[in-house]
Amino acid sequence: MVRLHRRGDRHDLRDLTVAIRFEGEYTESYADGDNRDVLPTDTMKNTVYAVAGRDGVGEPEAFGLVLSDHFLERNARLERVTVDMTDHFWRRIAVGAHEHGQAFVRAGPDARTARVVRARGFVAIDAGISDLLILKSGRSAFEGYARDQFTTLPEARDRILATSVTATWRYRTADVDYGTTWRAIRQTLLETFAEHDSRSVQHTLYDMGEAVVQNLDVVESIHLVMPNKHHLPVDLSVFGLENRNEVFVPTEEPHGLIEATIAR
């Protein structure tokens, strides 16, 4: 869904993908084909458009709180509703020294995510980031690991470390400035990654997660998933050239996928 907010010549734009998940006591629907308490996915979709039109769409977390409340109140068999959102970034196009009010260029590839889980008497608010591709070409090693009869990997004192971060964190409260906090967490993840003396993907992942929990009081815990996007150095010496560890082949598969949750 794209929600446009027209403020005269200056339009604001929210480009949000929304997924809604119902969990509950729907045995009669599944076992007997009794649809009386089944809310069609088509109606869920319409509800998203209608609420967006009626109330506008500000921070995704706030929008998810409204939607989840709407569904839980009106569906008696519903025990838990999850609203997952992905917010795609559009930047205003600069024309000369000015930002254009009605023309946008997509920024990325990373996107902002949010999730609201609501049950009877329970609500959880998560936010996150997906597809944050980062790479460091210095201060990254992988040495001293376990060895067995199948080990062939050479130790690396100076390797490229590249990954695509998927992070999800839980807020301790709903009293959060969601947009500002999201940008602060993104910046904390980037800076910590850049500055870390990495001994492994695990090591850097932990440092990034710990920095978020330490720097941002509103964060209860953070889950990080970081695939190891291997960059294999090419041995140029076989071509009679000096080898200065400067040419790399990115490989997709097989790769390692590292993940952990760091809690307060």
Next chain:
Amino acid sequence: MVRLHRRGDRHDLRDLTVAIRFEGEYTESYADGDNRDVLPTDTMKNTVYAVAGRDGVGEPEAFGLVLSDHFLERNARLERVTVDMTDHFWRRIAVGAHEHGQAFVRAGPDARTARVVRARGFVAIDAGISDLLILKSGRSAFEGYARDQFTTLPEARDRILATSVTATWRYRTADVDYGTTWRAIRQTLLETFAEHDSRSVQHTLYDMGEAVVQNLDVVESIHLVMPNKHHLPVDLSVFGLENRNEVFVPTEEPHGLIEATIAR
């Protein structure tokens, strides 16, 4: 990995994608960058190749049992290892009346999956199917559902029901003829889908799962995920043509995703 078994002029082929997941007490690796007990993903990969070369690859479930045992025995900090496998189908090419011994054509799009989860004193064996695309053009309705102020969906007495099944079932025992059972379950899913008088995706999903649990004693439970791949009928009357519910537009998004677990 492709594992070739050469039996004279007749080769057997196994095309298996393997993913291995370690869970355990690795705090020192994450927090301190101490790699001493970290088995590199590169070594895991080599282990898959070496075990496949040494022992051959028969049924994926059996291969997963060997691999998971190998890793759990040799890695003291490892608490739980999960081996996920996808088995891609290749059929022998027919030349005249004969099947060729060394030439294959890919069949699909569905694939066979298997998962072995092993912990200290625990093992679970799951099998499954992914990307099984099925469609029925008769005996499928969706009526009598809940209505609210945002409902616009017209009731359908005769609609196309299309989905891409992802099924995963758990075996009650390791004493299973995995290949034969897998084919029997696939056939049960297909036949039940074909014969069902469907009142909703949920209704058909339940019937399919129930048939598997009832027909196959070795199955403990089955989890089914079935997205509703909507096929919207085109109203030809606006073009001055008779409308016989015969032209449909498949739409990707937005769509519903239905899932449930049916246990014995």
Next chain:
Amino acid sequence: MVRLHRRGDRHDLRDLTVAIRFEGEYTESYADGDNRDVLPTDTMKNTVYAVAGRDGVGEPEAFGLVLSDHFLERNARLERVTVDMTDHFWRRIAVGAHEHGQAFVRAGPDARTARVVRARGFVAIDAGISDLLILKSGRSAFEGYARDQFTTLPEARDRILATSVTATWRYRTADVDYGTTWRAIRQTLLETFAEHDSRSVQHTLYDMGEAVVQNLDVVESIHLVMPNKHHLPVDLSVFGLENRNEVFVPTEEPHGLIEATIAR
């Protein structure tokens, strides 16, 4: 588009993706924004549905001939119209010994393609196949190639040859039994691939194309694109195991893409 043909209890199904390309003298539309002679893509889409509803959809080639004629007759500025079609296969689900009349399972991954190009006083009919994945594990070598200072590839006397064939052929006439001919060409491609003593992808590609042109009089020429989907043998001797050329790693990139046109 899915076109259903209801013949009592037995439905026939055509699942066709259609792309239409207009080329012509549209300077005023581009340069001046004059839309008077612009047929919206929305109307093209509607036309596909309406013609499919009115006339039914039989062989894609025949459907493309009707569509292209429709557009060329009604749009004066149109100089050339191309109709590209992909026909996705659905097989009837077998229930016991019988085929079900209204339930289908997707077959593939290969699909049938067709293209009709029509201009004033000109028409060309092409057919083809896409995503035909084939693999041979015997009678495939790659030796005696050019060498220079950057050559590191070892010669292979017995390698896996795997590819995903995209074939497009032009018919010499419109008087073709399109469905039967398509199946005969698919079978010729498969059998020739299976039987060939391959010295390279190029060598096998040529033999496959030549067989089609020789066996099928209605074919004027055939264009084949065959990426070399490398399967690298794993050297098990580094693990202390005997190396019998039986374990392979499929690699996606970098790869070679071989193509050629073989004309009568």
Next chain:
Amino acid sequence: MVRLHRRGDRHDLRDLTVAIRFEGEYTESYADGDNRDVLPTDTMKNTVYAVAGRDGVGEPEAFGLVLSDHFLERNARLERVTVDMTDHFWRRIAVGAHEHGQAFVRAGPDARTARVVRARGFVAIDAGISDLLILKSGRSAFEGYARDQFTTLPEARDRILATSVTATWRYRTADVDYGTTWRAIRQTLLETFAEHDSRSVQHTLYDMGEAVVQNLDVVESIHLVMPNKHHLPVDLSVFGLENRNEVFVPTEEPHGLIEATIAR
């Protein structure tokens, strides 16, 4: 390939995907399986790494000129070689007020492309941009188009215009500051898109291409491909809400794809 240039603490990074296409008189290779004049794709790949290591990688166009010359000189049967390159952007991570010398975050989704085509006595240098996603929410209409019996599209005086631009332009000379020119053309495309009073995608496409040819003397011609990424307005009045043309559903298919070449 990732090429790192180490300049003390500050590394420069080039992340380049390279595709090389040989065309020539290779009949003996295809028809007879004679590989003597076949340069393996593996050697082409090695050549890219070796040349990158030996000479470094500056502007993609210059790298393509070196590579194409290398191949054409050494392969007698080669008549034409095409080097296609995609340059993926990485921005330095900002740490406080400073840019980090060795840590990068991927920017996009748009990428820079370049193509060098070289034959005996001929060379052409193209550059381009891919995946430039742009959207305008004002000054965009589509009215007054051709109508027939299948027209259902309502006229739009104020619609969202969204597209993913793929542009390729040819330089009139090799005496170009490639990086500066590329950025100037990207900016010209963006500004023209933002400022245009659009009557159709075609109309805006032409204006963008014309601006590039007029503003940049070194450009001979430009080819633009712009799919119409439809954003359908949701009619909120059916939900009892006021309809202010503010809620839109992006749809993937079916869509229109507009393209044209604008030459000097």
